[in-house]
Amino acid sequence: MSAVIDVDPDVTAPVVPTVPAARAGRRDRASRFGLPVLSVLVFLGLWQLAAASGIWNEIFVPYPRTVWNAAVDASTTHDGVRGYQGYLLVEHLYMTLRRVFAGVVIGVAAGVALGLAMGTVGWVRHVLEPWLTFLRALPPLAYFFLLVIWLGIDEAPKIALLALAALPPAAVATTTAVLAAPVTLIEAARALGAGRAQVIRDVVVPAALPETFTGVRLAVGIAYSSVVAAELFNGIPGIGGMVKDASNYNNTPVVLVGIFAIGFSGLVIDALLRAVERRAVPWRGKI
Known part of the structure; x- marks a missing residue:
């Protein structure tokens, strides 16, 4: 006599990933973290070979260990000297990040407001677009000295x-x-009785957020690329001021320390912005 087992059709069995899918996931995670590490090791190996080849003077291509020692010296108090020019590396980085943060907040807030106005009001776009293009074409040093004259050092x-x-x-x-x-979403909102302000708030702004976040990331990158120019005068403490001062004395290791500090902190900030974007704009690519 055989037993009959009733199976509830509404209950579905848990989906168990297949072995190939699990292996593919492990390979993807390994490549995501392993390849960057491998690229760094290859870079350090090539750098060591270039320094050891003797083709270039050590003033121009110092050994990686020399740069590491310069980073340690800039981060500690040694032989009675505190960091670089009296400030630790973390203090230089803090001042630079504080300046970048203040400048980016002001610039992004103004840029997003202008972009929203230019995108929704035609005559505003026609008036401001040439000026915006003009400003975008200028290198920072072109107007920095004018800002120094106007605002001091x-x-x-x-x-x-x-x-x-x-x-x-x-x-x-x-x-x-x-x-x-999307025009279809805008027309649908209008058909449902939404006014201009409601369309902008409920349709246009959510649709524009993904590209706006991309613009914010670009703005942060451009601000970072301008920080050395911004710290040309009275830039110590600051990474840009440290780099400029070290370059005056052909102190290549400290210059490289400053470059790496800016680059690594930029990577961290960009990763944070991408994490915020994923949480704030979960509908990216779905509309």
């Missing part, structure tokens, strides 16, 4: 320079995103 010209560097990419990205908002 303290923090104001540095923050103003970084804000002006961050404004155009944020404004252009927001304008493009607003103009590219």
